[in-house]
Amino acid sequence: MTAARDYGLPLLLALALHALLGAMLAQGWNPSAAEPRVLQPRIVKAELMVLEATPPKARRATPPPQPAAPAARRPEPAPRPAPVPRPDREAAQQAERDAQRAKEEAERRERLARLAERAFEQALADEAAALQDNASADAAMSYLHGIYAKVVENWSRPPSARNDMQAELVVELIPTGEVVSVTLLTSSGSPRFDESAERAVRKARRFDVPQDMSLFEARFRRFTLLFKPEDLLR
DSSP states (O other): OHHHHHHHHHHHHHHHHHHHHHHHHHTTOOTTTSOOOOOOOOOOOOOOOOOOOOOOOOOOOOOOOOOOOOOOOOOOOOOOOOOOOOOOHHHHHHHHHHHHHHHHHHHHHHHHHHHHHHHHHHHHHHHHHHHHHHHHHHHHHHHHHHHHHHHHHHOOOOTTOOTTOOEEEEEEEOTTOBEEEEEEEEOOSOHHHHHHHHHHHHHHOBOOOOSOHHHHHHHTSEEEEEEOHHHHOO
């Protein structure tokens, strides 16, 4: 087996060479016609080089790593103030409405209190005025009785006078009590009776009147006098 392996490659080469030669002869190759080629031997120069091993370079000693310098500590920022909770918008509007209603209610109560105070003051004023009016009415009636009595003293009864007759006169005075004018307001139906009543007032000329100017202006500056003969003939 070993011998067959040793001769197998040369055998194959020989077979290939013969096959090549056969193919060349078949194509008309003539070995005699070809010029013989002289093979020149080549001289190969060989030099032996001895390579010396280069000593390994000394490694530089790597310094041990230095500990990193501590970084400068930054100042801590001031704490932010806690956010103030914002009230809910609807709650804020409701609180505003409640405050407005409370304000309006307080104003309403204040107005009612003022009105009640004014009403009380007005009631007191009315009561005082009523009392004053009563006193003034009593004083005025006394002066009117005096005026009427003086007119009766100055009246002359006409022949046509009857008990059912009456004349209404408007009398105007000045603060001294003097008669300024006498005007017939309602006739008795008898011209002579009316004229006799007017003459009685004018003949008196002056009446006693109150010194209180407010009472005089209210009751005696211009007043109505009802003249009845039945009151005079009793």
